[in-house]
Amino acid sequence: MKRFSLPHKNEFRRILSSRHFRSALCLSLIICTLLYFLIVAFVVRQLSGTMTDKAVGTANTVCADMQGTLSAIQSNAVSISSLKSVKEIVNLDRPSLDDYVDVSSDLSAFSSTIDYESVDIFLLKPRRVYVSRMGMYEFSDYPGRDLIALIEENSIMGAKWLVGRNYVRYYSEQYPIPVATYLLRLPIDSSNGTGFIAIHLSFETVSRLIEARRQPGYGILLSYQGVPIYSTQKDFQSTGTFFDDANAYASSHGFLSACSGEGTDVQCAVLVPRSVLWDSLMPFVPAAVIVYLTILVLSAVGAYIYSASLLRPVDQLVRKAGSLVIDPGNEYDQLNSAFDRLSDEVSRIQRQMQRDLPLVRDQIILTLLGNYTEVPEDYSEQGISFPFDSFAVISASLPERVNEPGNTLREPLKMIVRRHSLEKLAPLGRVYSAFGESQNVLFLINMDYTPGIKKELQRLCGELSRELREAIAMPVLLSAGIGPKGVRVPYQAYLQARRAMPFLDEEETVGLSGPGEYALPVDPSLIRGLAQCVLDRDAPALRERLSQCFDALTPGPEDAVQLRRFSQLILYHVQARLFELDIPSQTAPFTAAMKKLDSAPSCDACLSILLGWCSAQIDAGSALPEKSYQYVREAIAFIERHYGENISVPQIAQQVAVNPVYLNKLFKLATGKTISEYLNYYRIEMGKELLLREDATVNAVASGLGYNDVRSFIRFFKKFTGLTPKDFRRQNLPETGSNSTDDGKDSD
Incomplete structure (x- = not known):
């Protein structure tokens, strides 16, 4: 155990002469003096109030x-x-x-x-x-x-x-x-x-x-019906309202006034001299002086202890910085010299960060394009801002041959594509770029959504494609996607760009996709079902769903062109669905399947090509990535912890830190239920256990499960169990019969 020791004489002098001690002492004296006089004023006020009473x-x-x-x-x-x-x-x-x-x-x-x-x-x-x-x-x-x-x-x-x-x-x-x-x-x-x-x-x-009745030294003013009939003060005159005149006289002559009889014929004002108040305070003055002196001493002691506790870490810091504590009261100068060296080091780090700023910007752009989140207006520290409410994304892809081993031209070519594209696309708005995987360069455009923006983007991409072919002597595929108007989610524009990419080749190098592009006149649930079959690796169900699509929605066998186009759209939408869920899918098999569909002679041939591609995806092990399953598990854990509260889908998505729409899609694919369906299902399962308690009521159970309306609880209970809560209790608690406490109505 460390023994207590008195400070050395030099250390004592150094602390007393330090700025810490002086500032702490002044501050403590000011605060203690203010508090002291506030207390004195309170005591005087209380005593004055007692005398007034x-x-x-x-x-x-x-x-x-x-x-x-x-x-x-x-x-x-x-x-x-x-x-x-x-x-x-x-x-x-x-x-x-x-x-x-x-x-x-x-x-x-x-x-x-x-x-x-x-x-x-x-x-x-x-x-x-x-x-x-x-x-x-x-x-x-x-x-x-x-x-x-x-x-x-x-x-x-x-x-x-x-x-x-x-x-x-x-x-x-x-x-x-x-x-x-x-x-x-x-x-x-x-x-x-x-x-x-x-x-x-x-x-x-x-x-x-x-x-x-009058106490010695007190003055009394008396009036009847507003006319003064008695006054101890010879110079008092009432020319208006008696009480107003009495209070004015008391204020001007140094009295404390106390009035009685307001609203009656007889009115009286008692004048208390302030000298009486001071006389009553005089016995307490010596004690008050002693208390104040004690406060001064304690303030000095507290300032010393506080300064000593602060200066010891400062001394250690100065020693670590390479200086010695020598001169008393000079700790700030020593710290300044130490922090000057630290400031130089920080400046060096900032210069290094400035050099790395392009890499930071690339990472920000890739993060925004890879996550379904709404972006803020600016990243001012990184020199990025998004003043407009709409986004477009262009994915520039070099030919596959630049990825061949030993090819050292890929990175220089990407730099050339980046420079030309930034110059060409600048009129559209704020344009930022990032290097994607392998041969891709991504461009994020923050723009104002005007009626002719799609045509303008198509024109610029066409001109850019021709310029790049001339600059690097090879075709560059430009896949552009436009997000919905007013939606600050670049990820949606990126999905549109990815959807357009499979339709491009060396002859058709520019593709533009926006909201509503490549629409398929099919119930969206059928397409989701096809993607779900691929995820579930359920080949029989996949064949059955494809047959349903062709039986119900394809044109007649004699219209071969429309048949091929319809088959390509089905293939495109299934691939896009997998893209939305971040499931890796090879481009080459998709392109090969598209080319086969271009020459498919019949409906059976189209169906066979689609089945072959989907089966290949099943054999490749397409499934939701582990990150997506983690989102679903976190959502389920939050529901199971808070099912008794009035929670909503946006609240659940906020806890998981993903977009509500995206989370709902993942949840449906992973569990077969939407988030709302699962929440109500879990509540009903918990409600079954609560209803088996003999003292439970339907209203109390509904409230405990987070339902604001008992009718909603009864409706969902009947939906999931086929019984009303009352019928469920009768079946599982037959001995209670009609004596069970049900204060809710079993009606929808």
């Missing part, structure tokens, strides 16, 4: 107290109006002294309940006012002229609060004073009033009620 509680209490006081005034006014003496005096035209004495006696109890400024009774008939604390006044002598004017307007039908009016008394220097007056019309059960009760509550009384 307490202030809201105070505001709620003040509002409740004030609302209780005002409600008591309203209740007392109603109680006074129900007194017998009051009812009688408001209906008298000329009340006597005894009547006033009775009223004064009854009102004494209410005057002592709350510290009212005064309780006044206005008598409309005699036009007099009884004032609880001053006696009797005529309307003309009553000091509250604003109330007299309001009563005489006869605009108050029930009750009304008058807040902020000045209450006046004669012969007193402390008046007028602001009051809140509650005015109630008498009698309250009549539409025609004969008097009023006015109860005056002074703002001084309100102040005493609030001061009992």
